[in-house]
Amino acid sequence: MKRAPFRFASLVGVALGCAAVNSAADEDVDRLSPDFAALARQPMIPLPFPPKWVMAKSSQGTIEDVIAEFRKSTARQPDINYARRLFVRPDHEWLLAFVRWFRKLEVSLDMRYEEPIFDCDKYSRCFVAFADLLARKGGETRGSICVGWAIVFNDHDFAGIKAGISHSVVVVGTSDGFFIIEPQNGTIVPLADYPNRDAILAVNL
Amino acid sequence: MKRFVAFFIFALGVPLIGAGPSLSLPKFPLPALVREDDGGIKSIGFLTFIREVRRGGVKELQDIDFVDREYAVLESSSLPVLAAWLEAAARCVGVDLPQARLGSYDGLEYARLLQVATSLAILREHGKSLAMPIGVLICNRREAWGELPGNRDRDAYMLIATERGLLVYDPPTRQLSELSKFPNHGEIFKIQF
Numbered sequence: 001m002k003r004a005p006f007r008f009a010s011l012v013g014v015a016l017g018c019a020a021v022n023s024a025a026d027e028d029v030d031r032l033s034p035d036f037a038a039l040a041r042q043p044m045i046p047l048p049f050p051p052k053w054v055m056a057k058s059s060q061g062t063i064e065d066v067i068a069e070f071r072k073s074t075a076r077q078p079d080i081n082y083a084r085r086l087f088v089r090p091d092h093e094w095l096l097a098f099v100r101w102f103r104k105l106e107v108s109l110d111m112r113y114e115e116p117i118f119d120c121d122k123y124s125r126c127f128v129a130f131a132d133l134l135a136r137k138g139g140e141t142r143g144s145i146c147v148g149w150a151i152v153f154n155d156h157d158f159a160g161i162k163a164g165i166s167h168s169v170v171v172v173g174t175s176d177g178f179f180i181i182e183p184q185n186g187t188i189v190p191l192a193d194y195p196n197r198d199a200i201l202a203v204n205l
Numbered sequence: 206m207k208r209f210v211a212f213f214i215f216a217l218g219v220p221l222i223g224a225g226p227s228l229s230l231p232k233f234p235l236p237a238l239v240r241e242d243d244g245g246i247k248s249i250g251f252l253t254f255i256r257e258v259r260r261g262g263v264k265e266l267q268d269i270d271f272v273d274r275e276y277a278v279l280e281s282s283s284l285p286v287l288a289a290w291l292e293a294a295a296r297c298v299g300v301d302l303p304q305a306r307l308g309s310y311d312g313l314e315y316a317r318l319l320q321v322a323t324s325l326a327i328l329r330e331h332g333k334s335l336a337m338p339i340g341v342l343i344c345n346r347r348e349a350w351g352e353l354p355g356n357r358d359r360d361a362y363m364l365i366a367t368e369r370g371l372l373v374y375d376p377p378t379r380q381l382s383e384l385s386k387f388p389n390h391g392e393i394f395k396i397q398f
Contacts, residue, residue: 029351031379034289042232050228079268081395083343083361084311110329116273117334122324129318137228137298143309151272168272202270204397205313 048104051097053138057175058090060142066205069178073191078150078200087146087205088135092176098134099186102127113184120161120184121168124149127183128170146173148205150180156195159187171203230297233326234290236337237280239368248275248335249366257371258396261384269396273336276398281367284374284381291319291376305377312361315376316341319363338366340398342373348388351380355388362387364396 063085070077090098105111111126113119118126128147135145150171154163159182161167170181171191178191191197239247251271258266295302295315302315320339327334342364349355353375363374364384371384384390 030381031351032284032288032374032381034292034379035285036289036293038286039231039234039289039293044229045232046227046229081268081343081397083313083359084309085359086309109325111325112328114328114333116275116336118324118328119273121272122321122336125317126321126325129314129321132314133294133298133318134228136295136300137226139299141308144311144314151270 045109048101048108050134050137051094051101053135053140054091054094055138055140057094058088058140058145059175061087061089061146061173063087063205066146066173066203069173069191070200070203073178073197074200075198079202080205081202082148082205084144084205086143087173088140088142088144089146089173089175090131090135092174095172095174095179096188098131099181099188101134102130102183103186105130121149121151123183124168124170127181131172144205146205147171148203150203151201152196153199153201154196155199158182158195159185171200228297230322231290231293233322233329234283234287235326235330236283236287236323238334239278239280246335247278249278249338250275254366254371254398257366258384261371261387262390263384263393263396264391266393266396268394271398273398275335276338276366277335278338279365279367281369281372284365284367284372287319287323288374288376288379290322291315294318294322302376303379310377312363312375313341313343316361316363336398338398340364340366340396342393342397343395344389344393346389347392350375350382350388352378353380364398 063082066087067080070080111118113123128149131145131147148171150169152167152169154161154165154167157163161182170183172179172181179188180191180194181188241247254271258269292302316339320337323337323339327337341361343359343361346353346358346360347355365372365374369383373382373384373387
């Protein structure tokens with residue numbers, strides 16, 4: 001079991017000094033030239049066979065749906081950070097298959113808890129990044145899937161992680177509702193049953 | 206013999222039931238990290254970030270999060286390989302990144318992917334290291350930035366700490382800017398590392 005003596009520093013509402021806003025629309029804009037030649041010298045990494053994306057059973061939702069779900073299920077609504085307003089909610093069976101696949105991925109990529117380069121928030125971000133990738137691989141073009149990583153203060157033990165520390169877990173909205181996943185061991189519970197639901201500080205979709 | 210062949214074919218097929226097409230990714234990109242004079246990895250904490258954000262002209266920032274206490278600093282010479290990896294990885298899942306804004310593009314997705322990929326690369330090669338300084342900013346694009354119109358759309362870009370300071374990168378357009386020259390630095394409402 002990998003534990004997470006999680007370190008978290010957050011500054012909210014910092015008002016900083018003003019600076020003039022220059023329009024760069026008419027100026028030359030720098031562009032990066034990707035170095036594909038250097039990349040071509042690197043091998044490809046085969047990953048375990050991923051579960052097939054189930055587009056027919058997935059459905060679209062909005063950021064307002066996500067906010068409403070947290071308002072309904074938690075006593076204190078967390079900050080919800082997002083860039084897009086539309087999300088695709090995956091089929092729940094696909095999510096369960098993905099959770100199993102992520103355990104195989106962990107082995108094949110030699111993924112392990114190592115603070116701070118790969119600690120609890122990186123585990124969560126990794127889960128989210130690969131869920132996004134598999135949906136894209138499956139041809140999902142309607143938007144990002146409704147999966148994000150959350151920062152929580154553990155009021156209670158959950159999935160082998162002790163109470164009294166800050167931690168990171170995954171939040172997913174599926175065809176069956178919203179769920180919390182501990183990405184380090186695959187434990188999954190409905191948001192409404194997650195013992196630390198009222199101590200979620202932020203959700204990053 | 207026939208039974209053996211039949212069993213062999215069955216055994217090959219069983220693990221693939223319910224599986225999608227195979228997936229490979231380019232080897233995760235290992236960025237060069239800025240070093241101190243004594244050879245140690247240069248680290249920056251959130252106070253340095255705050256100073257850089259301030260120098261970058263960000264005003265009235267509502268929300269800035271750092272999940273780790275200290276971060277490494279990337280050599281900007283690594284960025285072309287990181288950009289190439291991101292585009293190649295996107296191609297592996299059928300996404301043509303330069304055309305991605307024609308569809309449902311989400312900048313958070315790609316910032317997260319690159320942060321994870323570089324973290325995994327360092328983990329595999331070195332085991333221990335500081336956190337990767339690849340974050341994200343979310344802003345309202347009030348001002349045009351290169352080919353991106355100033356239409357007040359909410360948008361997300363990568364924010365990368367390098368020896369050149371904080372750089373803003375947009376993967377589909379490959380546009381790169383120092384934070385101070387990013388035309389919407391006054392419209393940023395979220396920064397997260």
